[in-house]
Amino acid sequence: MENIKKRPRLLVWFMVMALVSFSLFYGESPRVLAATQSKTFPESTSRTQTQTWKIPNLKSVVSVSVETGTVSYTLSGDTLTLTLSGGSPSRQVQTGGSPAGSKTISNYNPVRKYFYTYHNYASSGSCKFTSDPPSTISYGPDSEGYSGTLSKKAVDAWPVNIGSCTTATGASETQFKQDYYYEGTVSKPDTRTYQYYYQYTVTVQYLDNSAPILVISSPSNSQVVSAVDGRRTITISGTVTDTDNNTVTISATINGKTKTTSVTNTSTSKPWSLIWDVVNDNIGQGTYSNIVVTADDGNGGVSTSNYTGTITVDKTNPVITITGVTNGSTYQDSVAPSFSATDSGGSGLASVTATLNGSAYSSGTAITTGGAKTLIVTATDNAGNQSQQTVSFTVNKKPTLTLTTLDNLTLSEIPGFNTYTISGQVNDADVGDEITVKYQIDSNPAQIIATETSSGSPQSFNNDITIDSTIPEGNHVLKVWTEDNKGGISSIESRNFVVDKTPPAAPTFSENPTGQAVSKTVTINFPSDASIKEYKIDDGNWTTYTEPITLTKNATIYARAIDIAGNQSDASHSVTSIGPPNPIVNVVGLSEDSVKVTDTQTYPEPVERQFSILKSGQIVQNSNWTDEVEYTFSGLDPNTIYDVQVDVRFK
Incomplete structure (x- = not known):
């Protein structure tokens, strides 16, 4: 039976991340009011269940919990699909069996022992002898399911004389008997079976009003402004989206001056900008950071994002210092003026440049050309404030x-x-x-x-x-x-x-193993002054040599060594002793006058075969050289011994 409870709304926070081109701002968690509902689903014999729950106006899920076990979910529109598992049973019903129990067994399976005077080892004639019964015996299971171990106890404390008996030799003996029984406690297991039932109560905390999504996209780095025309505007801009299509108010404050703007039709991303004029808004010189931008949808949804870069307001011109030359002086041989600048306005120097007779000049560079010189130094700070200083002098110098x-x-x-x-x-x-x-x-x-x-x-x-x-x-x-x-x-x-006009020593070669083999490793030894070490196999391409070469068929290896001056030495080596491994011949078909044979050997390179059949050491049939792995000989004499021979060669 469905049980839905509505709980008081809680103030919760969830993260919204904005991707920006520079990490100079971060978004605080938007604030919205969250609703909470609980629902008890019908009882089921399945411990793992899949349930669906449709919640009107559901925007997003804050959390999902279950009173017992675990829960996971997927969200499609306003419908939750819940996977519930691992819960404790809500109830159980016995479906069969019985509980465990025990009972006492006495006087079970009486046993009688026989023996006679002086002969306690075997029966003889009419005289009987039996061995002592075991001290314990196994019991059950009986019709009620009880089983266990019983212990021996004598019925008669002393043997009883039951008369005379005659042994096989005719001797008269006294016959005795002694009775035994077994007793003890036996038990049976619990055989009861149950049907278990499971019922889950799920609590969902969700949002039915989305907070605006606020993104700061500009400035993408720190901003520096001044009172200079074209550099006096502070602009913070970005986009805002509200899935509820609310009108969103964007606001921020710099140096006590608050700017606001309203954005409508926010169901899709809309741009916004906040603008301050350093002069008209009387923004004081200094550095401003951690500027909080707020987006408020008027319905409880509030997002904030911090511009964590710095906005520097600098209204002071740089100060230039020139050393090494004085105005109107003449210098012999060379002169090396130096210049520098300082900025006390806070924005820092953007550039300090100089020209010498109209060409770029670097501080401290020796001036070695003769003639009249005019040095102009210009200093500009990052806020656009600029200073300039000029010095004129003369230099006379050699080339x-x-x-x-x-x-x-x-x-x-x-x-x-x-x-x-x-x-x-x-x-x-x-x-x-x-x-x-x-x-x-x-x-x-x-x-x-x-x-x-x-x-x-x-x-x-x-x-x-x-x-x-x-x-x-x-x-x-x-x-x-x-x-x-x-x-x-x-x-x-x-x-x-x-x-360097001398070629390097010629490369040398070594084979491993020596002699006939199915494959060989060839090592090329290059001289130490070779900067380029290359080889090729037969008519192949030249390749840089890095490790020994493995050949599976005969070939000629060419090598060349080139030093850093382009001098080259060449060498070659022919490998002629590589052959395929021995074939593995099997008979795969046999009739009165024919036989089919096959070669199952694996070869490192393509091969061709010639199949031959011999009688008394003489070839009576053979095939042409062929790519086939099997061959059939026919027209053979019945009841005759033949030998099969397969020759293999690389193609």
């Missing part, structure tokens, strides 16, 4: 060289490995100067790479040297520098390189 040629290369005369590229940049501040780039290998005469007219900016150079017989094998040093037509010489840049 410089930057070499990008790689160091410690290994080269050879092999194409692809025989080009040595000399490249880099030269710079001369004196526009119009003639700049010459030179190089020298070891102690050989210097050579000219390039001659350029200075543009006042870095100029690239590139020249390829071909390694040939004029550059011997061994270690070498490359030196590169630049000169201008006014005697200025840059510092010399050096690079080491090696010329």
Whole structure:
């Protein structure tokens, strides 16, 4: 019989998670009022039951519990499907059997012992002799189901003389007897059977009004604003959804200034935004975090989400400091101005940049080009506040060289490995100067790479040297520098390189096992200076060698060793002693004049077979070489002994 109880509504909390693009806000648990109902389902003989329960206006389930056993559920619309199990019986009814019991047995199965004078070992003539009865015997089960063990007790305390008897030898003896019986307590088990009944009472706590789902999507990271036009707006925005389609009010407060907005038609996700103007709303300089955004549907459903990033309001310009140069001064050879900036407004520096004569300049970089210079340093903080400072000075300097040629290369005369590229940049501040780039290998005469007219900016150079017989094998040093037509010489840049014209030693091979075998492992031994170790089998593709090669048929293995300079050595090895394993021949069909045979051996590679039959050591029939695993010989002589031979070879 159905029993439904409505209980007072409770204030419960459940989690709603919002996926956002940055973890600078989190949602607190929305608050809604929960309803509670209990229902007792009809009694059943099944301990595990499936029951359904339809609850009008059911939105979601907070919890489901059962008074006994366990409960799990699925929810479809407003209908719960409950799986109930493991409960205690609500009642039981006896269906048969009887309870356990016991009773006393006495004078059971009397036993009589016979013996006669001086002969207590065997009967003789009319004189009888019997052995002592056992001390215990088994009893039952009897018609009432009782069973157990009974103990022996003598009826007569002393033997009784029952007359004379004559032995087989004619001797007269006195015949005695003594009576026994068994007694004890026997029992029977409980044989009662029952039918059990189960009844479950389930309590459901559920929601019939959904709280709004509040999502903060912007800003996706920390926000910095100022009083600068275009940077003075604080915006927090996102979406809200209410499955009850309530009008939802969104609100939040920054620096005591509360902003609200109402969102309608919320059955589907709708956008919202809260906007503060730093100037008009008089938001003070400082850092604001943990801003609570509230969504209220007006019917008891409230959700909150915290923007856990920071909103920094900075109204102070950065302060710039320049050291190493003074306005109007002239510097010989080189100068390295340094600059920095500080920000006390709280947003932090976004950038400190500088230009030298209109080109980007890094603090502390040595200025080696000649001419008049104007250094402009600009500092901007993260709120958009900006400061700028300018210094003008003059530099007179020799040319410089930057070499990008790689160091410690290994080269050879092999194409692809025989080009040595000399490249880099030269710079001369004196526009119009003639700049010459030179190089020298070891102690050989210097050579000219390039001659350029200075543009006042870095100029690239590139020249390829071909390694040939004029550059011997061994270690070498490359030196590169630049000169201008006014005697200025840059510092010399050096690079080491090696010329290697000797191929590595040729690879060697070893087979295991040696001699004839069904498969072999071939190990290739490469020289230690081989950077590329490759092999191929017959006409196959070249493959990197990493471990010994297993062959199951004869083949030629080719190997090549290539060093880092491209020098190559080659070797090959032919494996000719691999053969298939012996066939396993079985007779699978036999008649008066024919026989069918089969080969059941498993081969590592495809094979073909030739079947032969011999009489007195001579082949009388044989097949062609075939892919088949069985063959039938016919036209044979009856009552004749034949031998079968199968030859196998790899295809």
